[in-house]
Amino acid sequence: MKLSxxxxxxxxAVAVATSGMGCKKTPKNVTNIPGSSSPTSGGPNNMSGPLPxxxxxxxxxxxxxNDSGTRTSALPPGSxxxxxxxxxxxxxxxxxxxxxxxxxxxxSSQSVYFDYDKSTVRxxxxxxxxxxxxxxxxxxxxxxxxxxxCDERGTEEYNRALGERRALAVRExxxxxxxxxxxxxxxxxxxxxxxxxxxxxxxxxxxxxGEFVVLRAKQ
Amino acid sequence: MKTxxxxxxxxxxxxxxxATSLTRAEDLGDIxxxxxxxxxxxxxxxxxxxxxxxxxxxxxxxxxFRLVSAETAQxxxxxxxxxxxxxxxxxxxxxxxxxxxxYSGGSPRTQAHALADDVVMAIHKTPGIARTxxxxxxxxxxxxxxxxxxxxxxxPVALTKDNTICAAPTWVPGRRMVLYTSYRSGYPDIYSxxxxxxxxxxxxxxxxxxxxxxxxxxxxxxxMILSKGGSPDLYVSDIDGSNLLQLTKTREDESxxxxxxxxxxxxxxxxxxERRALYTVPSGGGTMTRLRTDGTLNxxxxxxxxxxxxxxxxxxxxxxxxxxxxxxxxxxEVLVAGEDPSWAPNSRTVIFTKRARNKRILSLxxxxxxxxxxxxxxxxxxxxxxWAK
Numbered sequence: 001m002k003l004s005x006x007x008x009x010x011x012x013a014v015a016v017a018t019s020g021m022g023c024k025k026t027p028k029n030v031t032n033i034p035g036s037s038s039p040t041s042g043g044p045n046n047m048s049g050p051l052p053x054x055x056x057x058x059x060x061x062x063x064x065x066n067d068s069g070t071r072t073s074a075l076p077p078g079s080x081x082x083x084x085x086x087x088x089x090x091x092x093x094x095x096x097x098x099x100x101x102x103x104x105x106x107x108s109s110q111s112v113y114f115d116y117d118k119s120t121v122r123x124x125x126x127x128x129x130x131x132x133x134x135x136x137x138x139x140x141x142x143x144x145x146x147x148x149x150c151d152e153r154g155t156e157e158y159n160r161a162l163g164e165r166r167a168l169a170v171r172e173x174x175x176x177x178x179x180x181x182x183x184x185x186x187x188x189x190x191x192x193x194x195x196x197x198x199x200x201x202x203x204x205x206x207x208x209x210g211e212f213v214v215l216r217a218k219q
Numbered sequence: 220m221k222t223x224x225x226x227x228x229x230x231x232x233x234x235x236x237x238a239t240s241l242t243r244a245e246d247l248g249d250i251x252x253x254x255x256x257x258x259x260x261x262x263x264x265x266x267x268x269x270x271x272x273x274x275x276x277x278x279x280x281x282x283x284f285r286l287v288s289a290e291t292a293q294x295x296x297x298x299x300x301x302x303x304x305x306x307x308x309x310x311x312x313x314x315x316x317x318x319x320x321x322y323s324g325g326s327p328r329t330q331a332h333a334l335a336d337d338v339v340m341a342i343h344k345t346p347g348i349a350r351t352x353x354x355x356x357x358x359x360x361x362x363x364x365x366x367x368x369x370x371x372x373x374x375p376v377a378l379t380k381d382n383t384i385c386a387a388p389t390w391v392p393g394r395r396m397v398l399y400t401s402y403r404s405g406y407p408d409i410y411s412x413x414x415x416x417x418x419x420x421x422x423x424x425x426x427x428x429x430x431x432x433x434x435x436x437x438x439x440x441x442x443m444i445l446s447k448g449g450s451p452d453l454y455v456s457d458i459d460g461s462n463l464l465q466l467t468k469t470r471e472d473e474s475x476x477x478x479x480x481x482x483x484x485x486x487x488x489x490x491x492x493e494r495r496a497l498y499t500v501p502s503g504g505g506t507m508t509r510l511r512t513d514g515t516l517n518x519x520x521x522x523x524x525x526x527x528x529x530x531x532x533x534x535x536x537x538x539x540x541x542x543x544x545x546x547x548x549x550x551x552e553v554l555v556a557g558e559d560p561s562w563a564p565n566s567r568t569v570i571f572t573k574r575a576r577n578k579r580i581l582s583l584x585x586x587x588x589x590x591x592x593x594x595x596x597x598x599x600x601x602x603x604x605x606w607a608k
Contacts, residue, residue: 029320029321030320030323031320031321031323032322032324032325033323033325033330033333059413059414059417119472153535154535155519155520155558156356157386157387157430157431157475157520157603158474158488158495160386160387160400160407160428160430160474161428161430161444161472161473161474162472164428164472165446165450165471165472168446168449185426185427186426186427186428186446187407187427188427188428188446192363192384193384
């Protein structure tokens with residue numbers, strides 16, 4: 001495929017090597033490898049291997065500089081990152097994450113736990129979600145983020161989707177309790193943010209969870 | 220000694236070790252217990268030293284060769300690397316000379332890689348993979364970043380320095396570009412990252428989940444999982460994020476899309492009636508069809524081979540196993556313990572994650588022989604490898 005540039009070199013080399021005078025002591029075919037010790041030789045026709053070739057430098061760039069926390073970086077054509085159309089929190093309030101203070105403590109005891117590989121809110125967890133709904137009614141300016149997580153017994157991207165499904169299940173239950181959709185946002189950590197780093201059911205049951213974070217606009 | 224070591228190393232698989240593999244263990248070096256050595260081509264390598272020798276042997280073992288003595292080999296590779304690498308490859312039986320070459324420039328490693336690829340071309344008649352690249356998720360303190368390295372793990376370069384979770388890297392076929400998920404906004408968003416210019420652009424950052432990007436073989440479209448519609452569903456867009464099209468609309472969570480090589484079909488993980496399964500859907504939209512993976516449970520993380528014939532995936536049956544199934548579906552084959560497989564461009568080798576307690580490493584699997592070679596250098600905890608194609 002991408003080796004096609006290089007293939008003729010190989011084929012010629014093999015053909016020459018195998019045709020007649022193949023038994024000389026010194027191989028006549030020299031393949032030049034572009035790279036650091038021969039900086040001038042790495043013309044495009046010598047590029048070998050798919051894609052990066054092992055000899056071209058990888059430029060990590062400085063993404064932090066061109067995308068510096070303000071969420072005003074390059075966006076797909078057709079969209080503008082002026083803030084209004086980029087409602088990352090999905091709240092309809094044009095709230096940008098960096099404009100909000102996070103309160104992880106107030107609702108920390110209300111975390112919702114899930115059964116293995118399930119995203120249904122168990123009846124045992126309903127009272128916690130109901131108390132969160134009551135809290136939101138008393139705090140009309142607060143926005144809620146639900147962070148969904150999984151235990152490690154799933155593959156990574158599967159868990160990232162399952163964690164989101166869990167957060168959304170809690171959100172759906174809150175909406176049935178009268179919380180408006182524009183006040184609840186979701187975030188999945190998959191298995192990347194375990195509450196307990198252990199490798200047994202005691203740890204796993206603590207990691208299959210939805211946590212509540214209260215977001216308030218910075219003053 | 221080696222037999223005992225094999226037993227220790229592969230204790231959990233001990234029951235699978237056959238009498239044949241035990242008696243032949245002396246010849247087989249570190250070949251894993253489940254491997255089928257009859258699918259490996261015996262070759263001898265002589266005359267090389269140091270890094271060239273090590274690199275060459277690693278490359279050839281990954282490429283489906285078995286290193287044996289000159290007398291028992293089918294092919295003899297002789298040469299030297301006093302300065303540049305020189306090589307002569309002969310068929311031991313017919314005495315035919317298959318390769319006579321000298322390499323210049325580059326480094327000892329790249330010369331060895333180039334020779335390994337020439338040997339593969341001369342014997343397997345397919346392009347080698349020794350000079351390909353991988354991307355992966357690497358642990359960095361409490362965070363994870365995206366790295367790019369040679370296929371054997373050497374020369375790792377951190378692509379991101381986001382100090383947050385970065386995950387799910389995937390290559391744009393035919394380009395020096397990687398897409399991945401970064402939580403740098405506080406939420407999982409998909410970015411594209413040009414390896415030449417270092418420029419990064421947002422591809423998808425809708426409310427909720429944006430992850431699991433996979434780029435079409437022509438490099439123009441992206442399949443991904445977004446939850447902006449209320450549930451994690453499968454979408455496709457142009458590579459810049461425009462022209463978004465929703466392909467699935469279920470209450471359950473979809474994950475891990477991959478493309479057929481002709482770009483017509485996307486295979487992904489779905490869940491119906493609480494059961495995980497692989498599904499396919501036309502990439503332009505259409506009906507979800509279940510892809511049978513008989514003999515395995517809980518399939519996730521499919522990857523479609525570049526030759527179109529085989530889908531490799533992870534099955535969860537107690538632990539994780541790397542499995543293959545014909546791309547039309549059917550009876551699956553369980554290969555080795557591991558997860559998150561990604562095909563090499565040769566449609567023969569797979570890179571995957573091997574998970575031990577508190578440790579994840581990258582490993583290379585020769586699918587026909589089931590031989591496993593761990594990446595030879597310590598990259599720390601890493602996972603989610605993606606092979607550049």
